[in-house]
Amino acid sequence: MSSKDSIQSSDVEVLNKAIEWLDNGDTVELVTVAKTWGSSPRPPGSIAAVRSDGHLVGSVSGGCIEKQLAVRIDDSDRAQAFSHEITDDEARRFGLPCGGHLELVFEQLTDSSDLKKILTAMDNRKRLARTVHLRTVDLANPNKVEYVEVDRSVDFYYDGDQIRKIFGPAWRMLIIGGGQLSRHVAQFAQALDYDVVVCEPRQEYASSFNVAGCKLVSSLPDEAVLQHAVDHHSVVLALTHDSNLDDSALVEALPSNAYYVGALGSRANNERRRKRLSDIGVENVERLHGPVGLSIGSRSAAEIAVSIVAELVQLRNAPDQHNRTS
Numbered sequence: 022m023s024s025k026d027s028i029q030s031s032d033v034e035v036l037n038k039a040i041e042w043l044d045n046g047d048t049v050e051l052v053t054v055a056k057t058w059g060s061s062p063r064p065p066g067s068i069a070a071v072r073s074d075g076h077l078v079g080s081v082s083g084g085c086i087e088k089q090l091a092v093r094i095d096d097s098d099r100a101q102a103f104s105h106e107i108t109d110d111e112a113r114r115f116g117l118p119c120g121g122h123l124e125l126v127f128e129q130l131t132d133s134s135d136l137k138k139i140l141t142a143m144d145n146r147k148r149l150a151r152t153v154h155l156r157t158v159d160l161a162n163p164n165k166v167e168y169v170e171v172d173r174s175v176d177f178y179y180d181g182d183q184i185r186k187i188f189g190p191a192w193r194m195l196i197i198g199g200g201q202l203s204r205h206v207a208q209f210a211q212a213l214d215y216d217v218v219v220c221e222p223r224q225e226y227a228s229s230f231n232v233a234g235c236k237l238v239s240s241l242p243d244e245a246v247l248q249h250a251v252d253h254h255s256v257v258l259a260l261t262h263d264s265n266l267d268d269s270a271l272v273e274a275l276p277s278n279a280y281y282v283g284a285l286g287s288r289a290n291n292e293r294r295r296k297r298l299s300d301i302g303v304e305n306v307e308r309l310h311g312p313v314g315l316s317i318g319s320r321s322a323a324e325i326a327v328s329i330v331a332e333l334v335q336l337r338n339a340p341d342q343h344n345r346t347s
Contacts, residue, residue, distance in 0.1 A: 030214045032068060032188055033143065035079040036136050039070040043133040048073035051128050053186055054081045055179040058122035066177040066186055070130075081125060101127050101155070126184050128153060138168065139188045146216045146236065148189035150175060156182050173254045190216035192280075192337075195250035197242045197270045198261035199223075199230035202285070205326035206258065207232045213330060215256070220245035222266070242270035251277040256333060258313060259284040264294070271298060275305040281333060283313030285325075 035051075042049050054067040069079030130136070135151075142149040147170055154165040171187065178185040194210045196203045199221035207217045217235045220242050221227040230237055238245055242259070250257050257274040259267035259282075267284055274282045275298065284291060291311030298306050314328030315335070 030212055031079060032214070033140065035068050035070050036140055036188075038078040039130060040133040040136050040140075042070070042072050042076075043130060043136070049130045051130055052079075052081055053126045053128075053184060054123060055126045055184055056124040065179065068186065081123065124179075126153070126155070126179075135166070135168070142170070143189050144234070146190065148173065148175070148187055148191070150185050150187055152183055152185040154183050173252070190214050192216070192254050192256065193218065193250060194256045194258065195220060195245060195270075195274075197221075197245070197257070197259045197266060198263075199226040199237065200260065200262075202322040202325055203258075203260050204230065204232050205323050206260070206329055207235050209326055209330040210333075211235070213334065218245070218249045220249075220270070242266050243273045246270050246273040246277070246279075250274065250279055253278045253280055255279040256281045257283070258329065260313075262286070264297075268294065268297060271309065272301060275308050276301055281310060281336060282308055283310035283329065283332075285313055286311060288312060 039049050039051065050071045052069045052071060054063055054065050056065060057063075063081050067079070067081050069077055069081045071077050139149055139151065150167075150169045150171045152167045152169070154167075173191050173193075175187060176191070177187055192213075192215045194207075194215040194217045196206060196217065196219045199219050203219060203221075207219060210217050211232075211234055217232075219230060219232075219235050219237050220240060221230060221237060222239050222241055224239075227237060227239060238249075240248070246257060249255070251273075255278075257270060257279050259270050259274075261267050262285060271282065271284060271294070284294060286294065291309070294311065295306050295309065298309075310332070313332075314325060315332045317324070317328050317331070319325040319328045
């Protein structure tokens with residue numbers, strides 16, 4: 022599957038390893054963070070898989086309790102929820118400001134076929150909701166699990182009776198341009214669970230773009246924005262260094278509900294760009310992140326890509342500061 026050929030998200034890594042273990046006849050438990058309090062470092066929906074001999078992949082606490090998970094394999098065939106407190110000593114050891122509290126759901130996996138279906142859906146850029154009913158009374162099917170394809174408005178859910186984990190990208194990134202920088206950004210973005218679409222109408226660049234898992238389109242940039250990146254879960258990056266192509270995308274992206282719109286170029290070039298785009302309105306032009314990315318002294322294409330995805334992580338983790346409501 023293509024998800025194995027590029028930088029993997031943490032979910033893909035866990036699923037691939039769990040499938041490998043199950044296909045080898047091992048006992049595997051899937052552990053999901055259901056609820057957190059305090060400084061717990063991993064958000065709800067984070068997963069890990071534990072093999073019967075204690076091998077573990079993924080993380081549910083940033084290292085605080087993974088050792089304890091590695092020695093816990095339960096023989097129950099019913100999904101169960103457990104609470105765990107991260108003590109102050111554990112917090113200090115792993116660099117957390119204070120202790121926290123986790124509620125985890127454990128379920129024993131017996132077959133890899135459903136996990137393979139999840140990976141197939143993710144490879145096809147689909148979002149799949151996996152809902153486990155924790156308190157079903159059906160003795161013949163104690164772990165009632167349902168799979169439903171959902172859009173990006175559906176998110177993780179847990180109420181004590183059921184837990185719904187979403188697999189697949191909640192965010193879409195449209196990259197204008199298929200050059201070296203775009204390849205690095207696309208790979209990093211996929212590791213952060215973005216669905217990546219690359220718009221490259223120039224054949225000489227499109228023919229050499231080869232990042233697995235990305236959708237490559239040859240339409241004009243303005244058309245690509247309207248088709249792929251106008252909702253609040255979208256990011257648009259204009260990275261061609263060609264003002265005609267980049268500006269064409271920005272004219273449509275800046276007035277849209279796209280969460281983040283950025284453009285490559287120096288401060289002077291971006292100031293000239295803002296003047297060129299003044300017809301779409303001052304409020305829209307002010308949304309432009311340009312130069313794109315955090316100022317970390319980046320020089321190489323890989324370093325610039327790191328600065329771009331780092332800014333996206335920063336903004337996603339502090340949405341109230343930079344959000345634009347849809």
